[in-house]
Amino acid sequence: MKQKFYSKFLLLSLLVLPGFLAAQRTVTGKVTDSETGETLLGVTVQVVGTTTGGYTDIDGNYTVNVPDGSDQLRFAYTGYTEQTVTLGASNVMDVSLVSGALLNEIVVIGYGTVKKEDVTGALLEVGPEQFNKGAINAPQELIVGKVAGVQVTPSADPGGGGNIRIRGGSSLSAINDPLIVIDGVPVDDGVPGGSRSALNIINPNDIATFTVLKDASATAIYGSRASNGVILITTKKGKLGSDLSVSYNGNVSFSDRLNEIDVYNGDEFRALINERYADGHPARDILGTANTDWQSEIFQQGIGQDHNVSFQGSAGILPYRMSVGYTNRNGVLKTDNFERFSGALNLSPGFFNNTLQLNFNLKEVVNKNVFGNRGAIGAAVSFDPTQPVYSGNDAFGGYYTSVDADGNPNTIAIKNPLALLEQHQDESSVERFLTNLQADYRFWFLPELRANLNLGYDRSKGAGFVFEPVNAAFAFTNGGYDKVYNQTKTSELLEFYLNYVKNIGNNTLDIMGGYSWQHFDFADFNSVTNVAGTTVLEEADVNSREYYLLSLFGRVNLNLGSRVLLTGTVRRDGTSRFSPDNRWGLFPAAAVAFKILEEKPGALNSLKLRLSYGETGQQAVSDNLYPYLARYVGSTGSAQYQLGNNFITTIRPDGYDANIKWEQTTTYNVGLDYAMFNSRVYGSLEYYVRQTSDLINFIPVPAGTNLTNFITTNVGDLENRGVELSLNLVAMQSDRARWEIGGNLTMNENKITKLTALEDPEYQGVFTGDISGGVGNKIQIHSVGFPANSFFVYEQVYDDNGTPIEGLYVDRNNDGQITPDDRYRFKDPNPDFLIGFYSSYTRGNLDFSFGGRANIGNYMYNNIQSEQGYYNRLYNSTNYLSNAITETTAIDFTNPEYFSDHFIQNASFLRFDHITLGYTFNSLNKINRLRVYGSVQNPILVTDYTGLDPEVFNGIDGNIYPRSRTIVIGVNADF
Secondary structure, three states: OHHHHHHHHHHHHHHHHHHHHHOEEEEEEEEEEOOOOOEOOOOEEEEOOOOOEEEOOOOOEEEEEEEOOOOEEEEEOOOEOOEEEEOOOOOEOOEEEOEOHHHHOEEEEOOEEEEHHHOOOOEEEEOOOOOOOOOOOOHHHHHOOOOOOEEEEOOOOOOOOOEEEEOOOOOOOOOOOOEEEEOOEEOOOOOOOOOOOHHHHOOHHHEEEEEEEOOHHHHHHHHHHOOOOEEEEEEOOOOOOOOOEEEEEEEEEEEEEOOOOOEOOHHHHHHHHHHHOOOOOHHHHOOOOOOOOHHHHHEOOEEEEEEEEEEEEEEOOEEEEEEEEEEEEEOOEOOOEEEEEEEEEEEOOEEOOOOEEEEEEEEEEEEEEEOOOOHHHHHHHHEOOOOOOEOOOOHHHHEOOOEOOOOOEOOOOOOOHHHHHHOOEEEEEEEEEEEEEEEEEEOOOOOOEEEEEEEEEEEEEEEEEEEEOOOOHHHOOOOOEEEEEEEEEEEEEEEEEEEEEEEEOOEEEEEEEEEEEEEEEEEEEEEEEOOOOOOEEEEEEEEEEEEEEEEEEEEEEEEEOOOEEEEEEEEEEEEOOOOHHHOEEEEEEEEEEEEEEOOOOOOEEEEEEEEEEEEEEEOOOOOOOOOOOOOEEEOOHHHOEEEOOEEEOOEEEOOOOOOOOOEEEEEEEEEEEEEEOOOOEEEEEEEEEEEEEOOEEEEEOOOOOOOOOEEEEEOOEEEEEEEEEEEEEEEEEOOOEEEEEEEEEEEEEEEEEEOOOOOOOOOOOEEEEEOOOOOOOEEEEEOOOOOOOEEEEEOEEEOOOOOEEEEEEOOOOOOOOOOHHHOEEOOOOOOOEEEEEEEEEEEOOEEEEEEEEEEEOOEEEEHHHHHHOEHHHOEEOOOEEEOOEOOHHHHOEOOOOOOEHHHEEEOOEEEEEEEEEEEEEEEEOOEEEEEEEEEEEEEEEEEOOOOOOOOOOOOEEOOOOOOEEEEEEEEEEEO
16 A cells, blocks of 8 residues: 555656746846945845745855746845846846945834835934034034924034924923934933033944934834934944945034123223212222123134044955044133044944844943033123233232122122133043944744844943132132042843744735843942032932833834835833832834825826824933932931031931823824925925823922922823924936935924813912022923913013013003012913925035024023113122123113013024035045035024024023034045
8 A cells, every 4th residue: 555655656756846847947146236346245036926035145146946937036135226137048147236225215213124115104314415514513413404393402512412302392390302222222311420412422423324203103112212202323334345445534623602792891881880870889999990801701712623534344244344533622611622532343244144144333432521610601791891800919819809808709799700710620531332232133944034132231431520729719718629520320231023024915014023121220429528628518429220121012014015004013111210000101103104106207206195193101200210219318518417516417308209100192193205206306294293191290299298399290291283394306416416405394382281180270380490680580380271381471561662661560460469470471482483404516526505494483581681681780789890781771670670571582593504615536646535625604693582592492591601603624535
């Protein structure tokens, strides 16, 4: 029986085998780079319409079995344009791939990449061609004004971080900064001790792309940290098969103040004092004879330089890129300096026919900071202009100082501005090390399945000191000032996910699921004494703390045909910052996109509609990492207990909320992507609604109920609604010339919808927005039915000449008297419209570009006017004089009126961020490419605002660091 079976099986095999052999053929070939001719390792070769395929080996060779009825091969490789070829009679097919084009079609998303045409969420990638030009101090300056819905307010000081807001703020008391992910590593939201910015870890020259994730469909994969959006930063890499190339980027810059405060000069001030005070008044007796421009004394031209050298290429199967950078910038405030030494390394080899791809990143930076004393800025505006800089003797370092009857410094008098700079040392050094290794393995037995492991480590160590000598008048009483501090922060990351991608006919299924573990650890030390060390000015503080984040996440992308795209995302996060009862949160999202038109010739080429919904969270509640725990804290200096000649720090219980939990933000988004006129016009239109519930808020509590007057807890709801429009136009394109212009428009409306657990119509809201002029003065309020940070002021009454009448306000509640109940909510700092624009023109080797932005409908509280625009500030009863702004006579107030709406001013502005002109020389001796350029940053500012700067992040224009106009001369060279 068995013998008969085997005989039949052998006969059947002999009959079928020839047909089977005839039903397929073996195709071989080599894949190379179309420009260099170098062979490419690990190119995916797939028989179209089947799951059959293979990969090229180290010599670029491949072999695939092509079934009968199939006649097309698809070649795909990261960084190259995907190519499909039709087979002829020959069984040898060599292919050359074009590099670079695919990079513009692939965008980075959370835990992966996706074709730009298959995006379902609201996101935008910005690359080097779109980056802002000039002397870029910090990475975020590259994208100022470039992305609809993203407001970047750059810092004016060298190396400063500035602020980033995506679609308005989603919180009131917690942070509103987006999550930053650098080469796959989510970084801590805080600034390392002694540093100016958390992003100074990256040299801007090393950045390849910024990808901004805006709606919850795009951000929900990051769950508890994604309420304020996510920014993915990808750094540059080497290219497989390329020869060694060396690039140099360098510039020098010269910065000058863009604006200054108009105050009385010496002669004008003497005339004003003589006019306001009668003969024999002490004010006249202490007038000096000098004409000192104190603002000129403390400000300077800021000179800077920036250099970056990179080496990139491929050593066999090992693509590499290394770079070193040096930045040194002086601020326009004297003694202010930022210095950075940076290094970066990327290795991205592939093994086992490129089924295993490694990506190793290492970044190390050392920042050295000299912080100019910001107090000198306000002092320069206020100091008596009739007094000299120096006193002519060695008392108090030789600087002019207002003294009392005993010859000691007048402790409440304004301090000599230049002395505040030159007798104040504030220096720090911050070392930061960030590295990660990603391993991506495509299983040999199931090529559709990938495993990705990401291990990361981030460590920063900052140390610094603040020193003021004994003879500094402003530190005389305590015997000088000596502060030392240090901080160490570490973050450890382990992430693992599996990704399965399967083509089923014309449909594609993409499933991803993973696990994330991240541990943050902090250690701080702070000590303040007098110079001799005999008096403790602030109790030494040693503080160590840590927290963990654990997560499970998953995503499904389903492409139905080529027209319908579906995405579902979920993340479950757990944080040790909350109690076990509130520790875990679930953050789902879903999106659908429909390609209404795709690659259609004519006026309208493509049109895609996107709809999304999702939930994200916020767990960065406060500096206290465990706000749910009862704890004891040390008393303040004013509450120390005296025992003999010693002052003892007491311990007291602090307030806490055992039930504090996540903020939760729900986002609805409708988007429309379009391209017209052969894709010469393209862009997108978005409408979104963001609703935040369980707001983390810092609110007052009834006396005696929680061991504190204010507590951080969950109460309230906030809503943002907005429209975003981006429009890009290729106005001219030929063999020698290209002109591209573009812009974006954002409209955002912010409103608080709930602030108390129970509805209370009598509750005014939470006061915020500290201003100078008095302890506890707050000019803003969070109130239900109004935008966050609305100004809360009295309505000023004016005379027939338009001059405000001192102390006279509108009785808004008609009770016959002016009381705090007559204050009203008037405007807010948030612009109604954000506009960004750019233009780039190239003809031959010449290039010209500019970029700028505008804020419309943003209001500012002019704290300089309110604090320095009244007569009674001129002479102080302790016998010193203070200068005033020249607008004082127009305001005509004898006493300050801090809460008058006269000081709430429209701060709408139009600003050009840069104008750049460059010329490129090709094949110049041993230099393959040399570009020289000149750039002016902040060349044009148009505004009716009368204060120092219309762009102050919190809407309060006090004695801020002035912005500068910078001239940059630079060179880019490739060898």
